[in-house]
Amino acid sequence: MTALDRAALSPAEARALFRGGLVTPTAGWSSGFTQANLIIVPKEQAFDVLLFAERNPKPCPILGVLEAGQTTGPLLAGGDIRTDVGRYTVYENGVLVAEPTDLTAWWRDDLVTFIVGCSFTFEAALQQAGIPIAHIEQGRNVPMYRTNRRCASAGSMAGPLVVSMRPIRADRVADAARITARYPAVHGAPVHSGDPADLGIRDLASPDFGDAVTVPDGFVPVFWACGVTPQAAVMESRPPLAIGHAPGHMLITDARDSDYLVP
Amino acid sequence: MTALDRAALSPAEARALFRGGLVTPTAGWSSGFTQANLIIVPKEQAFDVLLFAERNPKPCPILGVLEAGQTTGPLLAGGDIRTDVGRYTVYENGVLVAEPTDLTAWWRDDLVTFIVGCSFTFEAALQQAGIPIAHIEQGRNVPMYRTNRRCASAGSMAGPLVVSMRPIRADRVADAARITARYPAVHGAPVHSGDPADLGIRDLASPDFGDAVTVPDGFVPVFWACGVTPQAAVMESRPPLAIGHAPGHMLITDARDSDYLVP
Incomplete structure (x- = not known):
């Protein structure tokens, strides 16, 4: 499938492909529609996760919540949260135990799904302003890094801020910053520009999630808060069960990127 | 105590007076500092309350959460949530059973406290723009009304939008609207202006909470979402125990109104 095809798919068409077994990062898919991170936990842990998101809105902007046992909702009309993402991550006691392409075998009626904003939402706006997105151009998954910054903890949930990185030409x-600040509900303005060491990132070529991208001469690494942050907290806080999306393999929702644009 | 005295008190001084037994509505107190609504529920109901707030951010903006059993926090440094509000409301199974001035006898270690934004926050900004606040000038509690609009429900939590009303001269x-829109974290712009019947309010002179105020000729009743909304949902959803502040008797926090002002 060409990049053009991927971009032109409706969210329902895209979800149907993933439901059918396709596994690929979703950057550039269903242009204009909002992609989202997932974090799924038993009801017992749901308050801590929601409070963690409330206290850390920049990395964990909540776009929607499916209550215990619900498998669909207005952000994925006609869809099924158990099947409509290309690849999931399953954690037991904080340890990654599986990366299934379908959650049916793992599903329980007490599971609560949090649909969390993703910085892919503002990438189209950057491109339209003539700012290229390296990982899309290089056909890779966006690089993501654990940082030395701690999130505000909430009950059992504690962990580091995770960031995504895009190389931006210094004069842009x-x-x-200005363009992404207009999307506060999907991570908003960068948290950092230009000095990976200050975030505790030793080697840009070795991301903790996703793929490395080239940072050409004259380009600056710019870092945005990342919706993988709640997964990092889940790894640290070790609930009996937690499920996420595989980084870069997002839920493609029916919301439009423009829904999250402020004046 | 004169209005000037009340306005000049620090939040800690004001809380100490309420802790000492004073009972009076708090409009006009501790000028420049943020007043807040309370809703306190057992941990068992806390996820539903937080999700209700998340889904209804206009009436239920969360300023802070004290986790199970916590009685103080950064919004009330050195204070105690069980004593520092003038009057509380206690609901058992949705029925108001007590209006104590002290929660010590009701406190349990599984209680979670939600500190919710209040429209008092933007009243100083209105006054500074030459827009008088009727209930302050008339020495009354702000009038609040249940409306015919339903909030988005969350688990067991469902209920009507509650609004506060201020008469505004038609040319202001x-x-x-413009001034209060700059405070999105404390109810923001009005939800309605000029037609109480459209909100299902039959008689402005009979508010559901607080006191009636006069609407002079040439003034329009303007309605803002109100932080009593979660209490109305608690009454409808009937959890075994829930505690609020008595309407108009707010928690005076250490946050500044200007903390919630956006450009």
Whole structure:
């Protein structure tokens, strides 16, 4: 499938492909529609996860919640949260135990699904402003890094801020900040620009999630809060069961990116 | 105590007075500091309350959460949530059973406290723009009304939107909307102006909470979402125990109104 095809798919068409077994990162898919992170936990842990998101809105912007046992909702009309993402991650006691392409075997009626904003939402706006997105151009998954910054904890949930990185030409860093600041519900403005070491990132070529991308001369690594952050907290806080999306393999929702644009 | 005295008190001084037994509505107190609504429920119901707030951010903006058993926090440094509000409301199975001035006898270690934004926060900004606040000038509690609009429900939590009303001179309604829109975290812009019947309010002179105020000729009743909304949902959803502040008797926090002002 060409990039053009992927971009032109409706969210329902895209979800149907993933439901059918396709496994691929979703950057560039269903242009104009909002992609989202997932974090799924038993009801017992759901308050801590929601409070963690409330206290850390920049990395964990909640776009929607499916209550205990619900498998669909307005963000994925006609869809099924158990099948409509290309690949999932399953954690037991904080340890990754499986990366299934279908959650049917793992599903329980007490599971609560949090649909969390993703920085893919503002990538189209960056591109339209003439700011290229390296990982899309290089056909890779966005690089993501654990940082040395701690999130505000909530009950059992504690962990580091996770960031995504995009190389931006030095004379466009301000534009990238300005444009993404207009999307506060999907991570908003960058948290950092230019000095990976200050975030505790030793080697940009070795991301903790996703793929490395080239940072050409004259480009600055710019970092945005990342919706993988709640997964990192889940790994640290070790609930009996937690499920996420595989990083870069997002839920493609029926919401439009423009729904999250502020004046 | 004169209005000037009340306005000049620090939040800690004001809380100490209420802790000492004073009972009076708090409009006009501790000028420049943020007043807040309370809703306190057992951990068992806390996820539903937080999700209800998440889904209804306009009436239920969360400023802070004290986790199970916590009685103080950064919004009330050195204070105690069980004593520092003038009057509380206690609901058992949705029925108001007590209005104590102290929660010590009701406290349990599984209680979670939600500190919810209040429209008092933007009243100083309205006054500074030359828009008088009737209930302050008339020495009354702000009038609040249940409406015919339903909130988005969450688990066991469902209920009507509750609004506060301020009469605004017709040529200042647009200014009042513009000014309060800059405080999105404390109810923001009005939800309605000028037609109480459209909200299902039959008689402005009979508010469901607080006191009636006079609406002079040439003034329009303007309605803002109100932080009593979660209490109305608690009454409808009938959890075994829930505690709020008595309407108009707010928690005076250490946050500044300007903390919630956006550009």
